[in-house]
Amino acid sequence: MSDLEPVSQPVPALQPLATHAPARWDKQGERSDSERLASAMSGFMRDFGRTAAIHLESCIHCGHCAEACHFYVATREAKYTPIWKLEPFKQAYKREAGPFSWAYRMLNLKRAVTVQELEEWQELIYDSCTMCGRCTLACPMAIDIASLVGLARHGMFEAGLAPQDLWSVAERAEREGSPLGATPKVLRERLDWLADEHEVPMHLDLPRADVLVTLSSIEIMKYPLSLVATAKVLEHAGYSWTVSTRGYEATNFGMLSGNREWQRDMTMKLIDAAIACEAKIVVLPECGHAYSAMRWQGAEMLGKPLPFRVLHISEFLAENVANGRIRVKPLDASVAFHDPCQVSRRGGATQAPRDVLAALGLDLRETEDAGDLNFCCGGGGGVIANRRADALRHKAFEIKMAQLDATGAELTVTSCANCRQSFDDGQSHFHWDRKMGSLLELVAERLVQRAQSHSA
Amino acid sequence: MEFLAFARGPALAIAIAVFGLGIAWRLFGIFRRPAPRLLSEPRSTATGAGAARAIVTHMWHAKNFRRRSLTRSLNAYAYHIGLAIIAFGFAPHIAFVDRLTGISWPALPGWLFVAGVAVTFVGLAYALMERLASPVLRLLSNFDDYASWVVTALPVVTGMALLTLPIASRYPFTPDRPLAVALHLLSLELLLAWLPFSKLSHAFLVFVSRATTGAALSRRGAVA
Numbered sequence: 001m002s003d004l005e006p007v008s009q010p011v012p013a014l015q016p017l018a019t020h021a022p023a024r025w026d027k028q029g030e031r032s033d034s035e036r037l038a039s040a041m042s043g044f045m046r047d048f049g050r051t052a053a054i055h056l057e058s059c060i061h062c063g064h065c066a067e068a069c070h071f072y073v074a075t076r077e078a079k080y081t082p083i084w085k086l087e088p089f090k091q092a093y094k095r096e097a098g099p100f101s102w103a104y105r106m107l108n109l110k111r112a113v114t115v116q117e118l119e120e121w122q123e124l125i126y127d128s129c130t131m132c133g134r135c136t137l138a139c140p141m142a143i144d145i146a147s148l149v150g151l152a153r154h155g156m157f158e159a160g161l162a163p164q165d166l167w168s169v170a171e172r173a174e175r176e177g178s179p180l181g182a183t184p185k186v187l188r189e190r191l192d193w194l195a196d197e198h199e200v201p202m203h204l205d206l207p208r209a210d211v212l213v214t215l216s217s218i219e220i221m222k223y224p225l226s227l228v229a230t231a232k233v234l235e236h237a238g239y240s241w242t243v244s245t246r247g248y249e250a251t252n253f254g255m256l257s258g259n260r261e262w263q264r265d266m267t268m269k270l271i272d273a274a275i276a277c278e279a280k281i282v283v284l285p286e287c288g289h290a291y292s293a294m295r296w297q298g299a300e301m302l303g304k305p306l307p308f309r310v311l312h313i314s315e316f317l318a319e320n321v322a323n324g325r326i327r328v329k330p331l332d333a334s335v336a337f338h339d340p341c342q343v344s345r346r347g348g349a350t351q352a353p354r355d356v357l358a359a360l361g362l363d364l365r366e367t368e369d370a371g372d373l374n375f376c377c378g379g380g381g382g383v384i385a386n387r388r389a390d391a392l393r394h395k396a397f398e399i400k401m402a403q404l405d406a407t408g409a410e411l412t413v414t415s416c417a418n419c420r421q422s423f424d425d426g427q428s429h430f431h432w433d434r435k436m437g438s439l440l441e442l443v444a445e446r447l448v449q450r451a452q453s454h455s456a
Numbered sequence: 457m458e459f460l461a462f463a464r465g466p467a468l469a470i471a472i473a474v475f476g477l478g479i480a481w482r483l484f485g486i487f488r489r490p491a492p493r494l495l496s497e498p499r500s501t502a503t504g505a506g507a508a509r510a511i512v513t514h515m516w517h518a519k520n521f522r523r524r525s526l527t528r529s530l531n532a533y534a535y536h537i538g539l540a541i542i543a544f545g546f547a548p549h550i551a552f553v554d555r556l557t558g559i560s561w562p563a564l565p566g567w568l569f570v571a572g573v574a575v576t577f578v579g580l581a582y583a584l585m586e587r588l589a590s591p592v593l594r595l596l597s598n599f600d601d602y603a604s605w606v607v608t609a610l611p612v613v614t615g616m617a618l619l620t621l622p623i624a625s626r627y628p629f630t631p632d633r634p635l636a637v638a639l640h641l642l643s644l645e646l647l648l649a650w651l652p653f654s655k656l657s658h659a660f661l662v663f664v665s666r667a668t669t670g671a672a673l674s675r676r677g678a679v680a
Contacts, residue, residue: 050489053485054665054668058664061596061597063528063593063596079595081592084596136669137521140514140662141658141662142665144672298496303495304495309497345678
């Protein structure tokens with residue numbers, strides 16, 4: 001048996017952390033508890049850098065973060081308090097790496113973390129945190145809990161303590177180049193079919209292009225019209241562009257699952273592809289975490305500044321609407337926008353989609369918590385890939401339905417395929433009468449035709 | 457008198473030394489850890505302004521969080537302000553600082569001091585009750601939370617026992633109840649010595665933590 005193959009399924013026994021449901025955890029590989037623990041601690045230790053130390057030292061246990069978390073708000077279960085999700089990570093830091101770690105160890109003031117604790121915490125670190133970062137805005141100490149959860153996942157993954165569903169998706173992405181089976185062959189066939197079906201050029205593997213278009217497997221397999229929309233928009237704007245089979249998959253399940261090496265591999269494929277075709281711009285698809293992975297961590301993976309610009313598709317649209325390369329026909333309708341957390345709150349591109357919606361002449365009706373304070377759809381951070389978290393995710397989704405319904409808007413759009421998937425699932429689960437649309441597809445539908453554009 | 461002399465002399469010196477060295481060690485322990493090298497193209501280079509903005513904006517909740525957190529936050533502000541009034545606005549405390557450093561300032565009016573004491577007592581009691589009653593706070597709480605509460609409340613309690621003494625405008629003086637004064641001093645010294653090792657160090661970490669997040673998110677053009 002490979003070291004990475006699963007050896008156990010969710011354990012149905014009631015665990016100390018569980019209040020309403022049994023705790024569940026998965027394991028990968030066959031290892032002794034002590035080896036597993038050593039891997040986790042070694043992973044944790046690597047991540048106890050200065051920023052992590054500042055935040056791990058600063059919690060005052062005020063509990064304000066609870067009210068910011070969609071999982072706590074939806075369930076009122078104390079264990080979903082964001083900072084509590086880091087308890088073993090904090091414990092490990094204080095005992096092994098903090099300024100007074102020697103005293104904690106000598107006097108045993110902080111117990112050593114055990115494998116059993118890590119198993120119990122797997123649900124909190126993976127199932128009930130989308131790393132949306134809303135808690136940071138509520139924290140009086142401004143602790144970046146989302147980043148700490150991302151770091152804690154490294155040690156968990158190294159210990160073989162990731163949810164099996166998420167692990168499988170990440171492993172497939174590493175092995176096949178796509179978490180959903182969108183291999184280069186499948187991509188080529190899809191693009192050929194879409195080019196024929198929609199009579200739009202689909203440039204693949206051009207040796208040189210100004211824009212490298214990257215995609216999300218969710219789009220390739222579930223929302224192919226997004227690919228058509230991307231092509232239409234780029235053709236309309238007059239860019240030389242290409243998709244590259246060398247690097248096209250922008251989602252990064254290496255990052256979400258906590259595998260540093262896989263994260264780097266996935267990012268480097270895109271960087272290598274962009275460098276190979278001498279791209280000046282890499283356009284990321286409608287995907288939140290893809291933006292985090294490449295825009296804010298890509299250069300760190302390469303080890304030097306990226307030799308190209310990185311733009312989320314919503315930024316690309318906003319920039320080209322502003323400079324006149326994209327011209328759209330107005331649409332007389334009201335719209336509510338769902339902000340992907342990693343693009344808006346965590347990524348700083350909150351305004352871009354609003355500029356695009358304004359250019360479309362839409363009546364934007366913001367939800368009660370909008371923009372930087374937007375509630376997550378519940379499916380980010382790899383949670384949607386983790387089927388055992390479905391019930392909890394659906395519970396949190398009720399917040400989104402209520403807030404979007406309250407706007408009374410005719411349309412609902414977002415700029416993240418992962419969010420769309422989460423909304424589609426929620427729509428189906430709750431028989432909700434709203435359909436989440438794509439900002440990109442909306443723009444593509446409203447493009448002013450070339451001839452009209454020239455004569456205007 | 458020997459006990460009071462001990463509290464005023466060696467015990468105070470030790471407490472101040474532990475306070476200073478403890479804070480220095482804690483900060484050194486944090487800042488000696490490797491800092492990430494950020495290579496992505498920043499959206500904004502005004503990270504200093506972002507840090508300063510986060511220090512200010514996190515003093516109060518965004519409106520979306522206000523409704524559920526209002527009472528807890530108002531109470532926290534109330535007893536922090538009350539403690540500040542007691543510590544820095546009461547004539548004997550100013551005289552105490554004057555004796556140590558030569559720095560002094562006018563005392564606050566008596567009624568304000570009394571109000572500060574009242575608010576502090578009620579606020580600390582409410583904070584403890586909430587910590588014991590709220591499932592979230594109960595889950596998060598550990599020894600540090602309760603010990604820090606006791607260590608914070610002790611100087612207020614021991615100080616109350618001295619309120620009937622004549623207010624001294626200058627030091628040294630020989631109090632009528634040297635034991636009570638010594639206990640009050642020792643409770644303050646316990647607070648000083650405990651602070652660097654406990655959650656009470658949020659007194660200085662609050663600036664470090666907020667500034668770190670403010671700088672990081674402003675670099676991305678995001679709101680901290």
